[in-house]
Amino acid sequence: MSPRVIPSIIGVIVSLNAAAWLASPRADLVVRPADMPVPGRGEILIRNRALAVNPLEVKQGTGDLMYRWLSYPMILGEDVAGVVEAVGPDVTRFSAGDRVVAYAVGMERGRRHDAEGGFQLFTVVREDLASPLPESIGYTDAVVLPLAVSTAATALFQDDALALVPPTPGPAGTGTGTILVWGGSTSVGMNAIQLAVAAGYRVIATASARNAGFLRDLGASDVVDYRSPDVERDILAGLSGESLAGVVAIGPGSGAPAVRIAAAAGAKRVALLSPPVSFGSIPRRGRRSAAFIRTMSRVAIGQLAIQLRARAAGVRAGFVWGSTLMANEVGPMLWERYLPDALADGRHVCAPAAEVVGDGLESIQHALDRLHAGVSARKLVVTL
Template sequence: MIDRPFADLSVRPVPFPEPAAGQLAVRVRAVAINPLDAIVQSTGRLMYGWLDYPAVLGEDVAGEVVAVGEGVDAFSVGDRVCAYAMGIEKGRDALAGGGFQHYVAVEASMTARLPWDLSFTEAAVLPLAFSTAAAALFERSQLGLDHSTLGSAPPRDEIVVIWGGATSVGGNAIQLARAAGYRVITTASPANHDRMRALGAEAVFDYRSPDVVRAITEAVGGSAVAGVVAIAAGSAEPCVSIAARTRARRVALTSPSVSFYDQPRHGGLSVRRARLLSRLVLSNIRLQAQCALHGIRARFVWGSSIADSPVGAVVWGEHLPVALETGGHRPVPSPRVIGSDLGAAQRGLDLMRQGVSAEKLVIALE
């Protein structure tokens, strides 16, 4: 639990989260750490101005259904599931709906049943990254790709460029784009190139190469680019350049242009915070000017947006359970277990700020 903006997380009792209509109560067996949790802690009310404190952070949970709310027919007590805990989102219950606790209330529409051979720690890496990837690819306000035949789509000669394939969002985006029939070109460090190809990317480039934009443009050749997904700080600018060179018209931005970790964890003005906000504003002005010049629409992605759209029903309700059962969608990246109690959550946030690559920090609760 976080008691006030910028505070360290603490562990203390809260009421059992009785599920409302359309919800499930889940006993959490594994919960993953997300950059979003560290950002909320680092920025106070800058991004989540609606958040009432105290609040429970945490979005990625896997565990067992222990209670079913009114109107829920697709799940039963005892089901093994993973779910997107949306407690910190606007209009949600920031205590009952946060993932860093032993029992959590989640939306049945953002929950998927797990196959028996998939562990809770493996499944916990999925929810937020999977939802963000789906929103970036399929929401009409983002790339708006066709997901009507997800999982059985015929091959298309259109390419999706995904910058940051080795990230949590990137690995899910590669698989979802391929499941929708699209070709994928991505970026990653050389150590992760083979893994990106195993997920379905046809070409992988080192994002640190000074010639990466040119190389991706040449790899596209004469094929149509359905859109570009920009993942991780600093990805927006090269992705807009790729879109301009390949005549793509849409870029989905999953990360700000600067890292929100680079600021003090306290309220009020400071030189570091002022510099960060100045860089953020100036970079966005330059980015949107470049977009306007080339007729490109670049918008930021909000992963929870699919909860109330047709996309959520398709990817969570129809595609993911089947894809996990058949092996058509792999939980990525690999989990790195950092503890067995909720006290490990703050340690996980601190580790996140130091840098985590090609893995997800997970707490396996006893």
């Protein structure tokens, strides 16, 4: 074979794209070819080196529970880390060859669903939803961040959530008061703790005793065991007379105690990130079942009860959708002004810990199955 032909063949091979497609509700992902995404204005194309899986993707795979506007077949996936392959017009922060971690928003309404889906070899992401990745942080470590840190920032700083003072450049934030993070050992919780501390707030978190030490290392002043029968009383006692600036409620069943604590402490805002009950009992395969109907009925009743209790107490309890930061100032604050420096100097830790469960797009389904069965205090990651 002519030496001139070899580079040409290699170029064709590396330009091919493939994705893990969800072809129908409650089906397994199938790996097959996908069009090569092309970055548009303000976008970059990433050759993915690591992907992470999230509960939202599990819920969508369980049967149209979240993203009703998507059509089949679809490419799920939000957490990506890799190398910039190409940049679109007007991109100024990145060049080809840069190492990045990014939030892929292809599952969101109004986006290019296939091009911006994460579960593929190449993904288009918005420049303002990406951060440079220092050489000291591996792709598998960084990829735990995007959806979790974006959701945490939305809950803490967005005007229609807790509306807290965001972090400022440098180590000292200007926020005052205490934030309660119920569900501190979750992916969102670990990032919410770090962001709130960076913004200047004191943090009380709930978690099991085995995770308490790590949450303190992340900056939590107090960690209360959520399984204690006195958990609400202990949290209120831990305020020590300080004002409660707001509550972030993460995990099934967290909304009701969060509203009660806010009402008792005089806080006016609760950011809700989870349904009242878990979707874990819904079978992923087969037709919609009695378990599906029971679970969704309990969700509706539970949400109504939380809203009625919050309204009676004068507490604003609103659900948070992490991707809304791409339409307001929270997105640039997080991805352009906070994360690049905070990751470079170690102020923001990539948490939770990554657990690599396979290599290649074919491993994503295994990761989703593992997550559906239950995972605590770690993020499941697939390498590419």
